[in-house]
Amino acid sequence: MTEAALLHVDNITVTRENGKKLLDQVTIKVGHGEVAGVLGRNGAGKTSLAYSIMGLPSYKPDLGRIFFEGSDITDLSITERARLGITLAWQYPARYEGITVAEYLRLSRKDATRRELEEALDFIQMEPFYLDRFVDKSLSGGERKRLELASVYLMKPKLAILDEPDSGVDLLALGDVVKLFKKLVDFGSSVLVITHRDDIASSCDRAYLLCNGRVMLEGQPKAVKRYYMSLCEPCADPVATSEVAYYESK
């Protein structure tokens, strides 16, 4: 990145009350119009990183800072961060009894027309009749997941954090996920995708490999993917710098 990053997570450490480190000296950057991927196995700390960037109360860094468009947002609330243009598509979106899909989507964009709502649903392969359904237990986890992506699509945020966008969504193939990235970038958004799928990470502009709460590797997605596929099982202690350099050079 030649210009200042849109998002700069600068050496943050997030520690639980019991002393367990969820994130340990993590540094990542997401540039303007860039799709960055954070790859890692279950329990690597990927979702913790997403929550910390979004500002969830229990994920506030005890060390390090988070910058967005050059401003320090470490002490801002979720709402304040959202209003700056950051949003998160949750891995497991919540249910909202009594709220229709149309109403839910309009929370992302109040002035959206019915046509725009239908377009957002169409983008993630949902039929228009869903607009009158409720966002409750009558929707499957996969349907709520799609809805979450439609919501991000409508918001057109500056930074969309997508936490495992394909998990639980049967029909959303790699091509659909990449299409979603492209569309968001076309809108002027940047994307930070959290994933355990190497093929998704390799479609990003840059990738980070997270393990045990630490960034093990940063660089070209293909190099990160190769390392992930060949050496990253199970999550081990941080690798030597020489190994990282070796795999980045491939």
Next chain:
Amino acid sequence: MNLSEEYSALIEITQKTGEPIKTDEAHVIVHANNILASQDTPGLAIDAKETEYGVRATFTVKAGTVLEKPVHLCFGHLGKEGKQIIESKIILEEGAKAKFYAHCIFPNAIEFLHAMEGEINVGKGANMTYEEVHVHGPEGKIEVRPVTRVIVEEKGKFVSNFTLVEGRVGNLSLDIEVDVIGRLGSAEVTSKVYGKYDDQCSVRDVVRLCGENSSGLVKARVVLKDNSFGKFFGEIEGAAEGAKGHVDCTEVVQGHGCAEAVPVVSVTHPGAEITHEAAIGRIASEKLWGLMAKGLTENEAVDVVVSGLLR
């Protein structure tokens, strides 16, 4: 205020809440113990009489009659104190279908008792929906005591929705018992209450499934804030072969509100199946965070969740 003014005031309030009264639809409008208006419709007989503190009324929907438009029952009082006692009996004869919409309007009540003693009989193959919406003022300690006993016969269907979310609840003691006595009969009882200040909310919904292959649902959504207290008692008894029922209660507490939930599932026949779920406590943080990540403040997020629950 004369009778005409009372009539206009009550009608005006109903226009803003729930399903507005249209004068071309069947209705009975009562202020205190005065019947201000009564209009029937083909297939519906209304027999209403004034009593010392209210009215005694019987509504009969004749066999095979399907009422396309709702029957409005408006029971109200515009004063600050007093009492109103409504005795009602609703009969749906075989194959009849109707929706009754009760508007209970007490916008200025401070020291007031509103008691309803209702009997409902849903005949063979009949289908009845009963909606009761209360409008109370922002102050005062109105005492509300609706007691309803319902019988549902073979293939009959009874749906009840009680809603008290506008203004102060005051002191509510809601008590509904439904006996589904006929095979393939069904009953759904839903109560929605929003307690504030030091409101006291007691909801008792009971469905007994005595008919073969009958079904029932008891559902409560109670939100309690400030120093209000709420207790929900929901019971379904499966007492016949193939009877299926479910109790579903969600109570949300905010501020210093306090909630109790007692879901009771009982089976007195080995071929019955009754389930329950109950959630009680604060709004899950995940729900609020999900909305805040769209730019809502925490208070706005709470309002969205609560309004959905009480819808």
